[in-house]
Amino acid sequence: MSFLEMLYFIVPSAILYATPLIFAGIGGVFSERSGVVNIGLEGIMVIGAFTGIYVNLEYYDVFGKNVIWVGILAALVAGLLFSLLLAVAAVSFRADQTVTGVALNMLGVAVAVFLVKLIYQKGQTDMIKAPIQRFEIPYLSDIPFLGKLLFQDVYSVSILAFAVAILAWFVIYKTPFGLRLRAVGEHPMAADTMGVNVTKMRYIAVMISGALGGVGGAAFAMTVSSDFSGSTIAGQGFMAIAAMIFGKWHPMGTLGAALFFGLAQTLSITGTQIDYIKEIPAVYLQILPYVLTILALAGFIGKATAPKASGQPYIKGKR
Amino acid sequence: MSNRVVNILVPVVSIIIGLIVGAIVMVVSGYDPVLGYTALWNGIFGDSYSIGNTIRQITPYILSGLAVAFAFRTGLFNIGVEGQLLMGWLAAAYVGYAFELPRFIHLPLALLAAAAAGAFWAFIVGFLKAKFSVHEVIASIMLNYTALHITNAVIRNLSDGSFKTPTVLESATLRMPWLREITDNSSLHLGIIVALLMVFVMWFILEKTTRGYELKSVGFNKDAAEYAGMNVKKNIILAMTISGVFAGLAGAMEALGTFQNASIKAGFSGIGFDGIAVALLGANTPLGVVFGASLFGSLKYGALNMPNEAGIPEEIVAIIIALIIFFVASGYIIRLGLQKFGKKKEGQ
Numbered sequence: 020m021s022f023l024e025m026l027y028f029i030v031p032s033a034i035l036y037a038t039p040l041i042f043a044g045i046g047g048v049f050s051e052r053s054g055v056v057n058i059g060l061e062g063i064m065v066i067g068a069f070t071g072i073y074v075n076l077e078y079y080d081v082f083g084k085n086v087i088w089v090g091i092l093a094a095l096v097a098g099l100l101f102s103l104l105l106a107v108a109a110v111s112f113r114a115d116q117t118v119t120g121v122a123l124n125m126l127g128v129a130v131a132v133f134l135v136k137l138i139y140q141k142g143q144t145d146m147i148k149a150p151i152q153r154f155e156i157p158y159l160s161d162i163p164f165l166g167k168l169l170f171q172d173v174y175s176v177s178i179l180a181f182a183v184a185i186l187a188w189f190v191i192y193k194t195p196f197g198l199r200l201r202a203v204g205e206h207p208m209a210a211d212t213m214g215v216n217v218t219k220m221r222y223i224a225v226m227i228s229g230a231l232g233g234v235g236g237a238a239f240a241m242t243v244s245s246d247f248s249g250s251t252i253a254g255q256g257f258m259a260i261a262a263m264i265f266g267k268w269h270p271m272g273t274l275g276a277a278l279f280f281g282l283a284q285t286l287s288i289t290g291t292q293i294d295y296i297k298e299i300p301a302v303y304l305q306i307l308p309y310v311l312t313i314l315a316l317a318g319f320i321g322k323a324t325a326p327k328a329s330g331q332p333y334i335k336g337k338r
Numbered sequence: 339m340s341n342r343v344v345n346i347l348v349p350v351v352s353i354i355i356g357l358i359v360g361a362i363v364m365v366v367s368g369y370d371p372v373l374g375y376t377a378l379w380n381g382i383f384g385d386s387y388s389i390g391n392t393i394r395q396i397t398p399y400i401l402s403g404l405a406v407a408f409a410f411r412t413g414l415f416n417i418g419v420e421g422q423l424l425m426g427w428l429a430a431a432y433v434g435y436a437f438e439l440p441r442f443i444h445l446p447l448a449l450l451a452a453a454a455a456g457a458f459w460a461f462i463v464g465f466l467k468a469k470f471s472v473h474e475v476i477a478s479i480m481l482n483y484t485a486l487h488i489t490n491a492v493i494r495n496l497s498d499g500s501f502k503t504p505t506v507l508e509s510a511t512l513r514m515p516w517l518r519e520i521t522d523n524s525s526l527h528l529g530i531i532v533a534l535l536m537v538f539v540m541w542f543i544l545e546k547t548t549r550g551y552e553l554k555s556v557g558f559n560k561d562a563a564e565y566a567g568m569n570v571k572k573n574i575i576l577a578m579t580i581s582g583v584f585a586g587l588a589g590a591m592e593a594l595g596t597f598q599n600a601s602i603k604a605g606f607s608g609i610g611f612d613g614i615a616v617a618l619l620g621a622n623t624p625l626g627v628v629f630g631a632s633l634f635g636s637l638k639y640g641a642l643n644m645p646n647e648a649g650i651p652e653e654i655v656a657i658i659i660a661l662i663i664f665f666v667a668s669g670y671i672i673r674l675g676l677q678k679f680g681k682k683k684e685g686q
Contacts, residue, residue, distance in 0.1 A: 058417075058475070104664065112668035117415055117475055121614050122663040129656035136651035137367050253605050257479055264476060302491035309480035316477065317470040325473070 025293055029285055031153070031172040037281025039064070039239035041180040043259035044266065044273040045187045046231030051268055052191060053224030054204040054328040058120025059105050060232045061256025062127025066101045067094035067236025069131035072247040073138070075147040087151050091176070091237050098233015099226050101127065106225040110218055113332040124256070132249045143248035151176055151241045176238040183231065187270040200224060204326035207333040217333045235259065258284075261312040268326060280308040348672050349619050352665035353633070360658040364650060373648040378655065381643025382636045388643070390521025393530055394596060396635030398423075400533040401588035402613025403620060403627040404540050405456075405581045409474075410622045411544060412577035413557035418463055418478025419585040420610025421485030422456040424603075426586025428489045429455035430593035431600035432496065434506030444509040449532065449590050456586015457579045459485060464578030468571035474578070482606065490602045502601035512595035527595035534628075536584060541624040543580070553577050585610065612638070615663045634659060 043060050050057040057063075074090040082089050105123055108114040135144055151174055159170040191197035202210040203220045211217050236252055244251045262280050266272030287304035290296035296304075361371035382392050402419050409416035416422075430452035437444065459481060466472040496503050512527040544550040555563040556573045564570045588609060593600055616634055620626025641655035665672065 056475075058479075108664060108668045112671040114664075114667040114670065117417065118614065118618060118667040119664060121417070121611060122660045122667060125611065125656060125663070126660035129653045129660055133363075133367075133651050133653035133657060136653065250604050254483055257483065260476075261480060300491065302487050305487040306484045309484045312480050313466065313472065313477055316472040317466055 027167055027171075029282070029289070029293070030168050032285040032289060033278065033282040034169075034177050035174060035242060035281070036284040037277045038174065038177045038180045038242070039235040039255055040259045040262050040277035040280055041184055041274055042235030042238060043232045043256055044262040044277050045184055045270055046228035046235065047260055047263040048187065048191070048266075048268055048270055048273055049200070049224045049231070050228035051263065051329050052204045052326055053200050053221045054207060054326060054331065054333070055105070055109050055221055055225050056116040056120065056330045057102075057105065057225065057228050057232075058117050058260070059102070059123030059127070059256075060120075060228070060259055061252065061254070062120075062124035063098045063101055063229050063232035064236030064239070064252045064256045064259075065124075065127040065131050067098045067233030068240035068244075068252050069134065069236075069247050070094040070097040070233065071237025071240050072144050072147055073134075075149055075241060076144060079148050084149055086149050087241055090241060091234055094233040094237030095230045096233070098236070099230040102225050102229020102232065105229070106222045109332065110221045110225070113334065116330055116332075128249055131247070135247060144246045146246050147241065150245045151238070174242055176242065180238070181274070184270050184274040191270060201326070203333075204328055207328050211333070211335065221333075232256065232259075258308055261308055264325075265308075265312050265315050267315075267324075279311075283307045344673055344676055345621065347676055348669045349621070349666055351672050351676070352619075352662050352669075355665050356658045356662035359661050360654055363657060364654060369648065369650045374644060374650045374654065377644045377647035377650070378637070378640045380647060381640030384643070385522065386520065387522040387524045388639075390517070390524025390526035392636050392639045394524065394526045395639040396631050397527075397529040397533045397595070398588040398591040398609045399612060399616050399631035399635040399638075400530075400628060401536060401584050401591065402609050403616030403631045404536055404624065405584035405588065405610075406613045406617035407620060407622040407624070407627050408540055408544075408584060409577060409581040410617055411557050412553045412573065413560065414464075414467070414574065414577055414581070415475050416460065416463070416478060416578065416581045416585070417475050417614065418460065418481050418610070419581075419588070419613045420606045420608075421478065421482035422459040422582045422585035423589040423592075423607065423610050424485045424489045425459045426452035426456035426589030427593045428492060428503075428589070428600045429586070430510075430590035431503050431506060434510035434594055435504045435599075437510075438507065439509060441509040444507070445512070445594070448506070448510045448594055449587065452586040452590030452593065453583045454586065456584070456589060457582040460578045460582025460585065461575065464575035467578070468574045482610075486603065486606065489600070493600055493602050502599045505598045506594055510594060511598060512591070513598070525596055527591075529591040529595040532587065533591070536587060537624045537628055540584070540627075544624075549576070585613075588613070612659070615659060615666075618663060618666050 043064055047057055047060055071090040071094040074093045075086050078089060079086050105119055108119040109116045153172045153174050156170040156173060160166040191200060199215045199220055203215060203217050207217045239255055240247055240251055258280055262276040263273050265276035283304050286296055287301045290301060290304060364371040364374050381388060383389060405419045406416055430448045433448040433451040462481060463474050463477045466477045467474045493503055512529045514528055517526045544554060552568045553573055555568060556570050560570055612634055616627055616630035620630035637655050637659060641652040644650045644652050
């Protein structure tokens with residue numbers, strides 16, 4: 020395989036693997052920016068993946084090819100509703116956010132597998148008839164080199180993911196809503212004094228993260244796995260959190276980190292077919308995203324600092 | 339209502355609500371909750387075989403619960419028990435089959451190897467926290483996955499491409515023929531003694547040693563501890579390392595007792611994460627952990643009987659456990675409810 024062919028092979032695949040991480044990672048950015056740690060992204064993605072596959076299997080006859088969008092939308096709603104558990108516990112009930120997140124992860128897998136067994140009487144669903152297909156963007160794919168690299172084998176959800184990342188940047192940094200969101204995450208008391216409703220902002224942020232986490236799960240299930248079982252989303256949610264931290268809680272940084280982690284995942288899976296990569300044991304590529312995240316946090320790759328009030332429930336009137 | 343009563347009532351109320359919601363889920367799904375809970379009960383206490391296996395299931399839960407609880411007492415959240423457990427599992431299995439030694443050296447050595455491996459993996463987290471102020475939750479989550487991939491790769495190498503290591507030798511196993519005989523061939527092993535011994539060790543460290551006092555002080559108030567002349571950073575590293583010892587030993591229970599080898603895993607064992615639930619339910623005390631582990635271990639093992647006897651997916655129990663954690667974590671609201679309830683009663 021020549022170097023160019025190698026690139027044409029790796030880059031589209033890396034973007035595919037990055038797509039769910041972008042959705043969920045951006046979701047994490049919203050939640051953490053408002054001061055709520057969302058360890059539960061993994062469980063939210065599981066719920067999203069299950070919902071997407073379920074809708075795809077059951078309503079293919081009704082909607083045909085468009086069922087993927089119905090599935091994505093259903094996963095969005097399911098993720099949003101599921102994340103309400105975290106919002107209620109972490110914001111209203113002042114629960115430990117990390118513990119609640121862990122409970123959410125357990126609950127997500129348990130509920131999804133329970134429902135699969137209830138509906139299909141087995142631990143794994145059938146393969147879906149309408150997975151998300153790759154397509155070629157007309158005109159753009161005619162550009163030499165870049166066209167073949169970026170626009171020949173694209174998934175519609177990948178384009179959506181990029182759009183979400185850019186939109187998130189705009190919302191968080193260029194709108195009054197975003198300013199309030201960041202204020203609530205850095206110094207909720209100050210924000211409260213200025214008339215920002217801390218509880219409301221945190222509820223909205225957690226719900227956004229739930230919606231995006233759900234979409235991310237569905238995007239993964241309908242492209243990479245094409246079916247659902249308890250091990251479909253094995254660690255994607257945690258890797259999304261890693262991407263968020265490696266991206267320093269910034270939407271664009273998260274986008275870049277997700278792309279990089281997508282590349283690492285691709286290389287660890289398809290690496291055996293590529294000349295130079297073949298020599299590297301897969302385990303190094305598998306652990307790369309996690310090790311890099313630790314190094315980033317330790318300050319070796321630029322210091323990553325969490326929003327100040329992240330992880331603490333806000334209690335009115337408490338100094 | 340006194341604070342003490344409320345502290346005990348919160349987990350009890352959480353368990354009851356969890357079981358009620360579980361029953362509701364069963365009814366909504368078209369199952370019979372009475373049949374379901376009977377199957378669960380029989381799965382735990384039905385016969386000597388079930389009881390043996392239930393105790394076997396409780397064993398690693400005690401240790402993973404201790405690991406989480408010990409770190410919590412020092413103000414640290416060790417969500418990395420899962421990874422430390424995997425390292426301990428592999429270390430115990432390796433020492434268990436690779437060396438030929440007399441039993442009274444071999445078994446302790448294998449346990450020690452597991453403890454050391456778990457301690458090392460946790461030490462990294464403590465070190466990162468103390469030296470670079472990396473939050474322990476994130477660092478240990480990342481190290482969980484690192485451990486999963488590394489142990490899988492090592493097992494693949496050790497076993498020449500197979501999916502599990504050779505079986506541990508007779509001289510390193512925790513299994514005893516007489517334990518099998520009295521429990522109708524269950525996989526009950528000596529690990530429960532190791533686990534209970536560690537419960538005592540944790541109690542002793544925390545309550546009877548100066549070091550334990552320092553560790554608790556750091557957990558209560560880092561700044562006050564520092565002002566009192568305690569070395570906070572050193573204590574953080576030490577607390578994580580000791581926590582990792584418990585976690586590594588939990589892995590040894592699986593390696594030397596339950597499975598007798600280490601195998602390649604697609605995902606986590608879940609014991610580490612369940613340890614969070616155990617510690618939380620047991621209010622981070624050694625004795626509480628024994629109760630928490632007994633409850634969750636029993637539920638987990640008994641659940642396996644539910645599909646056979648009642649036709650209900652065993653995941654219902656995982657749902658119940660997750661709900662219990664959720665309610666215990668939301669203790670504030672239960673406390674509030676209990677206090678209002680208590681006041682009403684007093685008023686009457």
